[in-house]
Amino acid sequence: MSGTAPQAVVERALELARADECVVLVEETSSANLRWAGNSLTTNGATRGRTVTVVALTRTSRGVAVGTRSRTGVRDDELEDLVRAAEAASEEALPTDDASPLPAPEAACSPAAATPWDAPAAATDISAFSGVAPGLGRAFERAGAGGRRLYGFAEHTVTSTFLGTSTGVRLRHDQPTGTIDVNAKSAGEPESGAGTGHSAWVGQATRDFSDVDVDALEHELGRRIGWAQRRVDLEAGRYETILPPSAVADMMVFLYLNANGRDAAEGRTVFSAPGGGTRVGDRLASLPLTLFSDPHLPGLECAPFVSATAPGRRVTAFDNGLPLRRTEWISSGELAALTQTRRTAETTGLPLTAFIDNLVLWQADGTATVDEMVAQTERGLLLTCVWYVRVVDPQSLLLTGLTRDGVYLVEDGRVTGAVNNFRFNESPVGLLERAQQAGATVPALGREFGDGFTRTAMPPLRIPDFNMSTVSQAS
Numbered sequence: 001m002s003g004t005a006p007q008a009v010v011e012r013a014l015e016l017a018r019a020d021e022c023v024v025l026v027e028e029t030s031s032a033n034l035r036w037a038g039n040s041l042t043t044n045g046a047t048r049g050r051t052v053t054v055v056a057l058t059r060t061s062r063g064v065a066v067g068t069r070s071r072t073g074v075r076d077d078e079l080e081d082l083v084r085a086a087e088a089a090s091e092e093a094l095p096t097d098d099a100s101p102l103p104a105p106e107a108a109c110s111p112a113a114a115t116p117w118d119a120p121a122a123a124t125d126i127s128a129f130s131g132v133a134p135g136l137g138r139a140f141e142r143a144g145a146g147g148r149r150l151y152g153f154a155e156h157t158v159t160s161t162f163l164g165t166s167t168g169v170r171l172r173h174d175q176p177t178g179t180i181d182v183n184a185k186s187a188g189e190p191e192s193g194a195g196t197g198h199s200a201w202v203g204q205a206t207r208d209f210s211d212v213d214v215d216a217l218e219h220e221l222g223r224r225i226g227w228a229q230r231r232v233d234l235e236a237g238r239y240e241t242i243l244p245p246s247a248v249a250d251m252m253v254f255l256y257l258n259a260n261g262r263d264a265a266e267g268r269t270v271f272s273a274p275g276g277g278t279r280v281g282d283r284l285a286s287l288p289l290t291l292f293s294d295p296h297l298p299g300l301e302c303a304p305f306v307s308a309t310a311p312g313r314r315v316t317a318f319d320n321g322l323p324l325r326r327t328e329w330i331s332s333g334e335l336a337a338l339t340q341t342r343r344t345a346e347t348t349g350l351p352l353t354a355f356i357d358n359l360v361l362w363q364a365d366g367t368a369t370v371d372e373m374v375a376q377t378e379r380g381l382l383l384t385c386v387w388y389v390r391v392v393d394p395q396s397l398l399l400t401g402l403t404r405d406g407v408y409l410v411e412d413g414r415v416t417g418a419v420n421n422f423r424f425n426e427s428p429v430g431l432l433e434r435a436q437q438a439g440a441t442v443p444a445l446g447r448e449f450g451d452g453f454t455r456t457a458m459p460p461l462r463i464p465d466f467n468m469s470t471v472s473q474a475s
Contacts, residue, residue, distance in 0.1 A: 004076055006121055007172075009052060010164035016083045019056035019067075019090055021102050022166045023320050025309055027051045028121035031157040034129055038149050039140040041133075046125050052079070053309045054086035055317045057102075063095030066317070068310045096311045098343045100318040108169045108321035109305035115172050121160040122174040128156040128209055132180070135214025142218060143184065148225055150218070152182040156209060161307055169321040173303040177454055178206040179445060180214075183405065184221035186228065198228035198418055201385055201405035203246065203445040205454040207299065224384070224406050230417030232409050234471075240380035241466035242410070243431075244370045245444035245458040248361065250386050251399070252291065252458060253449045255428040256359050258397055259329060261338035262313050265348045270397040270429050271338060278338060280350060285333040285432035289363050293356035294326035299443060300455040302357040315355045316341045327353045330432075358455035361441065368439035370460045375413045382408040382415060383466070385447035386424070397427045402472050404447065422468035437462035 006026040013024040032046040053070040067089030071082050111117060132154060143150045156178040163171045186197045202217050243251070264271035264278040271279050295304040306319045319341050328336045337353040345352040374382060389401030403421045410416070439460040446456065 006050070006160065006162045007117060009079065010162050010170075013052070013054055013079055013083055014164055014166055016080050017054075017056065017087070017166065019087050020059045021057040023055035023102065023317055024164045025053040025307065026162040027053075028160040028162075029157060030121075030123040030125075031155060032124050032126045032128055033153065033155040034133070034136075035153050036136060036140075037151045039144050041136065044126055048123070050074070052082060054083050055309065056083070056086040056090040058087070058090040060095065064099035065090050065093040065095050066311050067091070067093055068317070070309060098311050098313070098316050098318060098341060100342045102165050102167045102318065103169060103321045105168045109171055109323035111171060113304050113323065115160075115174050117162075117170050117172050119172075122158045122176070124156050124158045124176070128178070129154060132209050132212055132214055139214050139218035142222070146222060148184045148186055148222065150182060150184055150221070152180065154178070154180040154209075161303065163305070163307055163320055165320060171305050171321055173305070173307070175303060176207045178209050179450060179454055180204050180206070180209075180212055180217070181450065182217055182221060184218075184225055186225045198225055199405050200224035200228075201447065203447065203450055205443060205445040205450075205456075207301075224408070227408050227415045228406070228418035232417045232419050234409075234419045236422060236468050236470045238465040238467050240377065241463045242370065242373050242377065242380060242382045243461045243463060243466075244382070244384055245442055245460055246446055247383055247386050248458040248461050249444040249456040250389060250446035250448040251426075251428040251431060252359060252361050253446060253453050253456065254389065254391070254399060255397065256291070256329065257314075258391075258394065259338045260314050261340040261348050261350055262344040264338055265344070269394050270427070271335065272395075278348060278350070280335050280338065282335050283333050284330055284335050284429060285435065287363055287435055287438055288332040289330060289361060289432065289435075289438060290328055290332060291330040291359065291361050292326060292328040293358050293360070295324045295356055295358070296326070297358060297360065300358040300360070300457060302455055306354050312341075313344070314339050314341075316343070318342070319354060322354060324354055324356050327356060357453075359453070360457045361438075361459060362457075363438040363441075363459060366438040366440055366459050368437065368460070370439065373437065373439055373460055373462055374410050374415060377410045377413060379412075380410045381419065381466070382410055384408070387447055389448050392425065397429050398425060399427060400425050400469075401448070402474055404474065421472040421474045423470045423472050425467050425469040431461065431463055434463060434465065435461045436464050
């Protein structure tokens with residue numbers, strides 16, 4: 001179907017549909033990437049693809065049943081088979097409990113707020129890295145001269161989403177997404193003689209790589225490798241800890257993905273109120289922090305309308321096309337909203353606040369950088385990134401995970417060495433409750449969610465008693 005415009009695919013699928021109602025989404029994806037290892041570029045490539053999703057809705061006396069089918073590489077003569085498969089799945093399914101009427105065009109996002117429907121699908125290619133490649137060359141030379149090896153990956157993807165419904169909604173959005181991840185490894189032995197060197201990681205999200213400074217990234221990696229010339233072994237315990245924006249991003253994304261109105265109202269999460277209902281209105285943070293999403297935020301722009309391929313608790317195909325607006329989840333420290341579909345908003349009695357694909361944590365008077373927070377620390381840890389994080393207890397949102405690629409000892413206002421890795425047990429809600437200082441909010445790429453939720457901006461946080469529960473042998 002490569003020769004058929006995605007808009008035409010949407011229209012043809014809707015024409016073929018026999019279900020009571022139908023939603024069609026076509027995603028055109030274009031991607032380019034670079035890989036490097038041992039201070040040398042290894043591979044590069046570019047790909048293009050299309051995914052067609054048909055959501056068929058069948059109304060019965062018992063309710064609305066939903067059938068969803070998605071396929072890639074669908075030819076023109078295979079489109080009807082896809083539509084019939086979705087309809088057959090709908091006829092066999094049980095009625096869903098999140099059904100709502102599909103939005104009419106007048107209730108959907110204004111087409112003027114989205115990308116023009118008729119424009120060709122956006123695309124990228126290897127030229128997206130034209131400004132990055134020379135910087136990588138310089139970084140390889142400096143790293144080699146300093147006894148370091150660089151490994152990493154850069155990817156740029158542009159996804160054009162075309163949404164059409166049987167109620168007449170036609171919307172389209174182009175989403176550029178770029179990331180660069182760089183690891184540095186040293187071959188030398190730390191001062192104490194333990195271990196076999198040190199590794200450090202930095203990453204950055206971007207829309208087009210014009211704001212990526214590879215020299216600055218490599219400089220930061222060199223600095224961290226330098227810190228690790230001294231190795232200090234510490235026991236498990238609670239330590240005053242500075243979390244940089246990348247680590248804060250991972251913790252806050254976990255919070256956001258679990259801030260679901262329906263689950264909270266059903267008593268399943270940390271946002272459930274004792275005795276029933278939700279904790280909306282309760283104070284969560286000791287500092288006047290605001291956690292918000294905004295689809296139009298410069299640099300973090302994302303789709304201004306709901307786009308979903310199936311029913312769901314957090315986002316649902318029944319809401320496809322609804323407009324998205326700036327939403328504060330936490331306002332000056334108080335829980336202000338939870339992610340809601342129209343159906344869950346009805347059952348919880350809270351306003352409709354749909355899921356948005358970016359996240360920002362901000363404090364009005366937060367101005368300190370990580371380095372300035374280190375300079376204010378008598379003794380503590382600098383935890384650069386977290387990894388392999390999992391939920392232990394949804395009722396408290398207790399997470400467990402590992403530190404990775406750099407935990408550093410801070411003494412008398414400066415970093416004095418690298419320490420061993422830990423397993424930690426912490427809740428992002430608990431971190432907000434106990435945080436003593438928030439710095440300046442900057443764009444951040446989490447290590448755990450760096451390949452799935454890239455559009456975040458976070459401040460560094462000072463936690464007085466971060467729980468390093470056990471020593472980890474991970475290196």
